[in-house]
Amino acid sequence: MKQEVEKLTKWLRHKVEEAGANGLLVGLSGGIDSAVVANLIKKAYPDHSLGVIMPCKSEGEDEKHAKEAAEASGLQTVKIDLTQTHDTLLPAIEQQLKEGGLYEQGAQQLADANLRARLRMSTLYTVGTHQKYLVTGTDNAAEWHTGYFTKHGDGGVDLVPLVHYTKGEVREMAEYLGVPDSIIHKQPSAGLWEGQTDENEMGTSYDMIDRYLKGEEIPEEDKNIIDTLHNRSHHKRQMPAAPPEE
Template sequence: MSRSIQEKIDLTVNWLREKVEESNTKGLVVGISGGIDSALVAYLIKRAFPNNSLGVILPCKSNSKDRLDALEVAEGCEIEHVEVELSEVHDQLFDNVKKTMERNELLDENNNLRLSDANLRARLRMSTIYCIANSLNYLVVGTDNAAELHTGYFTKYGDGGVDILPIANLLKREVYEWSRYLGVPQSVIDRAPSAGLWEGQTDEKEMGTTYDMVDDLLEGKEIPKKDQEIIERLHKRSEHKRRVADAPPVF
């Protein structure tokens, strides 16, 4: 007999508490982006630790709508939250890196500066969250769902660099189901999934397929060959993200 959403949420909340107890930490922290995945996680950790959970909002050359949605999430679940503006830090570091590469003649037309820029934002955000988490002795909670983990749609050592992943086994459609059930703001539920990496960027546009297609594949359903090939290519290309760093055998 399948469990109800409430039962699954209760089990997840209990699991979060167990992880904190096992790690001898005091609570949980999550970066709130304004997207549905981080919104759901914020609602879950607030339930698990009403007095020891924290949301961190991290604008980094972001669309102002992202910040407003993140604030609505924080206020909706009544989680304590802080905001750290990273735009200036990002500009200084990225400009310094570019100038250093130019000076050493390492830049050419083959360099993917847009991806480098986007990944730096994700890693700066996670470094900031860990700085806060370490200060409080909290665990850092990740927001990746099953579809993102399968396709590698996360930044290595950015949003992928976390302590625990409470929604890692949820399909994207289940993320929406749980979010509606818990009362996540409708504006967040309605927005197109986006990592906010650059203006106009959306997850599905970047992946070249849809979350529905990924969910169907993970459920063992038949999907169009074109989508299957895209998803399989994404999965294979991102295998390194799902493993610990390789090391040579003992000789």
């Protein structure tokens, strides 16, 4: 694991130098993936790295864990509360849709959740522009394969250092890096609505996805769920579609 961490920090430095940037930032959600990335960017750029905490009608525990992750890694943070922005923008959009006869009640929860993720992405890039920092993503191999991220939200980043690591490997890295146990062992959740958890939303577990990615045998039901998630999220892992050149 020491070699993996050294390899990643070296890669992060190379990408920053390649881009002519000054350093790195990450959105701190209070989850294990962002806590690991916090440690990595702090190691890569001790004096030019930043964690951005962005509550948006969030659970208080998430912000508490985000602060714990920052303190444990020594990462400087800034808090930008997006609740008021979200409370202004979402109703305005919905009102205009209703007036135009375009509002669909069944789409409200997902539209709300994705707007929160995209507000956070916009915030990270605004902060990054001020500091000339690259935005570092937190998606792991399981999330990337299944498309468990918001397009142009938490998937809208410059770098994805954990994209080749399973959730289990990220957990091992977190333990090596000294991420607080309260974060390592919490139930994975994007915190996009009350009671939401990653595994309930996906319909399978990270353990099953990890085993699948390693080529191990898993129940057919879980395999079908993972394949379906992967196939329908294909567009998320691609550049915007364009017609072929003539």
